[in-house]
Amino acid sequence: MRTATSNDHTWPKLLVSLTAGMLLIFQVGCGGGGNNFTPAAAPPAPPPISAPPPPPLPAATAARFLEQSTFGPTPELIAHVQTTGLQGYLDEQFAAPISTYDEPAAASPLAPVQARLVVNALNDPDQLRQRVAFALGEIMVISGDKINTADAFVPYLRVLHADAFGNFYDLLNDVTLSPAMGHYLDMVNNDKTTLDAKIGPNENYARELMQLFSIGVVRLNMDGTVQIGSDGNPIPTYDQDIVEGFAHVFTGWTYPTKPGATLAKHNPPYYSGPMVALQSNHETGSKLLLNGVTLPPGQPTDKDLSDALHNVFNHPNVGPFIGKQLIQHLVTSNPSPEYVKRVALVFNDNGAGVRGDLRAVITAILMDPEARRDSAGQSQPGDGHMKEPLLYMTSLLRGLHATSDGKAVVANSVAMEQNLLHPPSVFNYFPPNYQIPGTTTLGPEFKIWDNATSVARINFANSLVYGSLGSGTTVDLSSLVAQAGDPAKLLDQLDAEFTHSQMSTAMRGAILTTISGITDTRRRTQAAIYLIVTSSQYQVQH
Amino acid sequence: MTVSRRDFLRLSCCSAAVGMAANFSKFGLINAMAAPADDYKALVCIFLFGGNDANNMVVPLSSADYGNYAKVRGALALPQASLLPVMPPSAGAPFGLHPNLPELQSLFNQKKLAVLTNVGVLVKPVTRAEYLARSAAVPSHLFSHADQQAQWQTSIPSGISDTGWAGRTADKIEAIYGKPTFPTVVSVAGTNIFCDGINTHPATVSPDSSQLLSGFNGSAESNARMSALQQLLTFDSGMSLIQAASGTTANALKNGDLLAKALASVTALATPFPATTLGKQLSQIAKLIQVRAALGLKRQIFFCSLQGFDTHSDQLNHHQALYSQVAPAMAAFENATIEMGVEPQVTSFTLSDFGRTFLPASGGGTDHAWGSHQFIMGGAVQGGDFYGKFPSLVLSGPDDTGDEGRWIPTTSLDQYAATLASWFGVPATDLPSVFPNIGNFASPTLRFLG
Numbered sequence: 001m002r003t004a005t006s007n008d009h010t011w012p013k014l015l016v017s018l019t020a021g022m023l024l025i026f027q028v029g030c031g032g033g034g035n036n037f038t039p040a041a042a043p044p045a046p047p048p049i050s051a052p053p054p055p056p057l058p059a060a061t062a063a064r065f066l067e068q069s070t071f072g073p074t075p076e077l078i079a080h081v082q083t084t085g086l087q088g089y090l091d092e093q094f095a096a097p098i099s100t101y102d103e104p105a106a107a108s109p110l111a112p113v114q115a116r117l118v119v120n121a122l123n124d125p126d127q128l129r130q131r132v133a134f135a136l137g138e139i140m141v142i143s144g145d146k147i148n149t150a151d152a153f154v155p156y157l158r159v160l161h162a163d164a165f166g167n168f169y170d171l172l173n174d175v176t177l178s179p180a181m182g183h184y185l186d187m188v189n190n191d192k193t194t195l196d197a198k199i200g201p202n203e204n205y206a207r208e209l210m211q212l213f214s215i216g217v218v219r220l221n222m223d224g225t226v227q228i229g230s231d232g233n234p235i236p237t238y239d240q241d242i243v244e245g246f247a248h249v250f251t252g253w254t255y256p257t258k259p260g261a262t263l264a265k266h267n268p269p270y271y272s273g274p275m276v277a278l279q280s281n282h283e284t285g286s287k288l289l290l291n292g293v294t295l296p297p298g299q300p301t302d303k304d305l306s307d308a309l310h311n312v313f314n315h316p317n318v319g320p321f322i323g324k325q326l327i328q329h330l331v332t333s334n335p336s337p338e339y340v341k342r343v344a345l346v347f348n349d350n351g352a353g354v355r356g357d358l359r360a361v362i363t364a365i366l367m368d369p370e371a372r373r374d375s376a377g378q379s380q381p382g383d384g385h386m387k388e389p390l391l392y393m394t395s396l397l398r399g400l401h402a403t404s405d406g407k408a409v410v411a412n413s414v415a416m417e418q419n420l421l422h423p424p425s426v427f428n429y430f431p432p433n434y435q436i437p438g439t440t441t442l443g444p445e446f447k448i449w450d451n452a453t454s455v456a457r458i459n460f461a462n463s464l465v466y467g468s469l470g471s472g473t474t475v476d477l478s479s480l481v482a483q484a485g486d487p488a489k490l491l492d493q494l495d496a497e498f499t500h501s502q503m504s505t506a507m508r509g510a511i512l513t514t515i516s517g518i519t520d521t522r523r524r525t526q527a528a529i530y531l532i533v534t535s536s537q538y539q540v541q542h
Numbered sequence: 543m544t545v546s547r548r549d550f551l552r553l554s555c556c557s558a559a560v561g562m563a564a565n566f567s568k569f570g571l572i573n574a575m576a577a578p579a580d581d582y583k584a585l586v587c588i589f590l591f592g593g594n595d596a597n598n599m600v601v602p603l604s605s606a607d608y609g610n611y612a613k614v615r616g617a618l619a620l621p622q623a624s625l626l627p628v629m630p631p632s633a634g635a636p637f638g639l640h641p642n643l644p645e646l647q648s649l650f651n652q653k654k655l656a657v658l659t660n661v662g663v664l665v666k667p668v669t670r671a672e673y674l675a676r677s678a679a680v681p682s683h684l685f686s687h688a689d690q691q692a693q694w695q696t697s698i699p700s701g702i703s704d705t706g707w708a709g710r711t712a713d714k715i716e717a718i719y720g721k722p723t724f725p726t727v728v729s730v731a732g733t734n735i736f737c738d739g740i741n742t743h744p745a746t747v748s749p750d751s752s753q754l755l756s757g758f759n760g761s762a763e764s765n766a767r768m769s770a771l772q773q774l775l776t777f778d779s780g781m782s783l784i785q786a787a788s789g790t791t792a793n794a795l796k797n798g799d800l801l802a803k804a805l806a807s808v809t810a811l812a813t814p815f816p817a818t819t820l821g822k823q824l825s826q827i828a829k830l831i832q833v834r835a836a837l838g839l840k841r842q843i844f845f846c847s848l849q850g851f852d853t854h855s856d857q858l859n860h861h862q863a864l865y866s867q868v869a870p871a872m873a874a875f876e877n878a879t880i881e882m883g884v885e886p887q888v889t890s891f892t893l894s895d896f897g898r899t900f901l902p903a904s905g906g907g908t909d910h911a912w913g914s915h916q917f918i919m920g921g922a923v924q925g926g927d928f929y930g931k932f933p934s935l936v937l938s939g940p941d942d943t944g945d946e947g948r949w950i951p952t953t954s955l956d957q958y959a960a961t962l963a964s965w966f967g968v969p970a971t972d973l974p975s976v977f978p979n980i981g982n983f984a985s986p987t988l989r990f991l992g
Contacts, residue, residue: 145850186854191904199616199902200946203909204854207685217683233682233700240685240944251904333783381782415751417732424849425592427688435704437738441782449787450733450746451794455753458771458791462757506777514770518763527767530757535774536787 057082061374063500070127072395099124104150114420118406133160135329142184144422152271156180168356177274192283206246215317223337224320245288249308252282252301277301319344331371334382339370384542386445389416405472415456417448458534484521584842586890592852595898596915603636630928642865645873653926656990660933662913662951663693666982685910695736709739710976724837729845730823745797749822753798804836813878820871828878855905885921900947913951965991
């Protein structure tokens with residue numbers, strides 16, 4: 001099957017029918033580009049709809065949407081999305097300029113990059129791209145524990161940002177050939193078998209590419225549920241022989257050749273551009289891949305790689321496996337099988353015959369009826385997800401119009417078990433299938449929500465609200481304090497910013513009682529913010 | 543299939559007496575030898591995340607066996623002269639510990655440290671022939687980090703378990719000793735399924751900081767804000783994740799309070815700990831043992847961990863750094879138990895995802911494998927010896943799953959863990975409900991704890 005490559009990125013025009021229950025209709029465009037993928041039940045192309053003026057969007061809807069698609073709503077953004085509408089905001093976001101990282105000097109430390117990531121998340125307009133790129137970086141993980149210089153890490157972040165709205169195949173390819181990933185999971189300088197030394201190709205990248213970056217260990221139905229075999233057990237997607245097949249594919253690659261240098265078997269560490277192939281260091285035998293495919297012997301290094309990545313990319317697991325994780329990062333830990341299936345089908349075909357169109361996938365995730373249970377009372381018990389520490393901190397800072405050099409967020413991420421850019425292993429800070437103890441509810445971020453981290457998060461809020469996060473971060477509460485003469489009015493405003501205007505009556509009552517007993521308007525404001533942002537209703541994006 | 547593991551004959555003769563390390567104070571020595579004044583026991587799990595290459599942790603030293611090791615391991619082979627010799631009586635042959643484990647060699651010689659060889663997750667005993675024919679049940683998704691970590695922690699080798707064997711052990715213990723106000727199980731390394739029971743829920747304690755809310759000064763306003771915060775945690779939102787979040791925070795506040803009061807009641811331990819990741823965690827565990835009486839605990843289980851054992855490349859350097867952290871931290875902890883007079887009542891043990899291929903991989907490292915060796919340390923340990931069966935270090939040999947040296951375990955995690963749980967006080971009749979597959983193995987418990 002031919003699949004999308006970087007040459008045929010022609011995006012279908014997406015039309016949103018707001019009238020038909022937020023149903024997405026993909027107009028089949030001309031961008032299929034010879035792709036022979038044919039969906040089983042392609043929706044008929046609707047007649048062009050002349051867009052009526054968008055109905056005024058409730059602030060609650062705009063705020064919830066921004067919680068899912070940015071590093072935190074602000075009053076200004078909420079008002080903005082009320083005017084653009086959701087699809088209008090998505091279109092803006094897809095077109096927004098990509099936030100940047102300074103060109104790092106060789107062997108320079110990672111700390112400034114950590115801080116820049118925070119600063120970008122706080123301030124830059126490409127919020128959705130950053131949020132998606134961060135999520136992708138938690139699926140295709142590298143860690144500062146090993147990739148500990150800026151010149152190694154920054155190009156990888158740029159790949160994630162550049163490909164976040166692109167095609168998943170390109171992402172897979174660019175991640176695979178990233179020297180940072182090459183070093184992190186040992187594909188760089190992975191030698192072909194040397195018979196005298198009896199050392200085999202390194203299996204690290206081969207295994208984690210399949211287990212974590214693309215298909216997972218068990219066969220999935222399109223709705224993300226696990227396929228059970230006749231023996232009553234989940235059906236594995238691959239075995240050790242296939243791992244070794246891919247390990248053989250991933251031989252013969254080394255660091256990019258430094259300008260002015262000559263390609264060697266093992267180029268010295270250099271992180272600018274993709275890894276380069278050296279045919280003489282590539283396994284020449286046949287290679288067993290997924291689904292019974294075997295690559296013939298003697299293929300060129302890059303042909304083997306391209307064939308193998310397409311073999312992975314076209315595995316039916318990718319849509320539900322990656323789609324569900326992106327849903328979990330953006331919207332809810334517990335999507336229904338139907339939601340996963342709707343997104344997976346868009347992954348399989350964006351409506352124009354293109355597989356792996358991430359822009360379409362992200363649109364499908366955010367515009368799905370299950371994501372858009374925006375009205376009070378529509379929520380289901382398993383909805384929402386725990387804000388991970390970075391998102392918790394940036395949401396707070398953005399909501400309060402804080403200015404920050406990012407350092408306080410970086411420093412506090414450690415005690416919250418999310419040391420930025422330093423996940424403990426390729427398995428990220430938390431796994432997608434983490435079950436909240438004693439329940440059957442998934443809550444990936446609950447892996448790092450424990451006695452110690454919950455207190456650390458509350459204490460971060462305390463430092464921010466009561467002004468002790470350090471000189472690099474300042475927050476000006478004066479405009480809120482100015483309204484605090486009327487505690488109910490103050491709560492209305494904070495409710496709109498932090499709990500999408502849906503604070504429960506009980507919560508509101510308890511906070512109102514407490515802050516009404518505080519006469520100093522500044523301290524009243526501080527207490528109100530503190531109680532809202534330390535509450536579980538705020539910790540859990542829902 | 544009969545017995546999958548074969549204990550070495552244990553010889554009764556003692557090896558040469560080894561003097562106590564100089565820093566074991568006379569005071570500690572007396573305490574260590576005194577009969578325990580209270581009925582107290584603790585288990586301390588040290589999880590080596592990533593899959594520790596025990597092939598380079600415990601190396602055969604006899605010339606033929608070392609020669610074979612060096613031939614296969616090539617550049618990864620540790621020089622024979624650098625290995626720290628130990629003479630396990632049951633093996634009848636010398637072995638060497640990794641050169642960065644001198645503290646553990648010393649503890650081994652003091653008979654406070656034992657090695658359990660080629661232990662791993664199993665459904666039931668399995669041979670190479672059965673493995674190759676796929677005719678025997680084996681744990682699901684072998685050689686996968688996430689799956690094998692979960693299996694080591696849950697003792698459930700296939701399917702999903704929502705409890706760990708420490709949590710289930712605590713369930714049984716609390717059925718005997720009653721439910722304490724402070725949790726029986728404590729992790730100083732975040733949440734891990736190891737700690738979750740059916741009826742018992744662990745506390746997580748940070749190794750670095752206190753677990754108290756900052757910003758409360760006892761004023762009326764401060765107290766009102768605190769009671770509002772507590773009140774908000776009780777509201778039923780009807781949403782599972784919010785409820786779960788509130789439950790954790792409420793426990794955090796309660797446990798943090800209990801712990802702060804208990805810690806205020808004791809003077810700090812004199813035993814120095816290294817200021818490393820593992821050293822800080824074990825230091826915190828020592829403090830939690832120190833305040834056991836104040837917390838009203840007769841049994842405690844702890845979890846701590848160290849990351850970084852996934853040594854696919856540059857293993858020699860990584861191992862040097864990792865073991866240089868493990869051994870001093872473990873030795874400091876043992877010293878702290880002596881200082882507290884509880885050395886015979888505290889048993890520490892290592893777990894890890896899996897062993898690693900005996901055959902090196904490109905890049906100076908090793909790939910994921912299966913059976914591995916583990917350390918057990920403490921005053922109750924029948925130390926100075928090896929338990930289990932040392933694997934035949936032969937590629938495509940009787941213990942290999944294939945041709946890269948992935949050792950098929952000859953002792954089950956279930957037997958290892960059940961031995962620890964039995965010593966801890968779980969009745970024999972309860973073992974099958976804590977370790978569902980224990981009946982698949984000829985001997986449910988091993989002899990490293992007497």
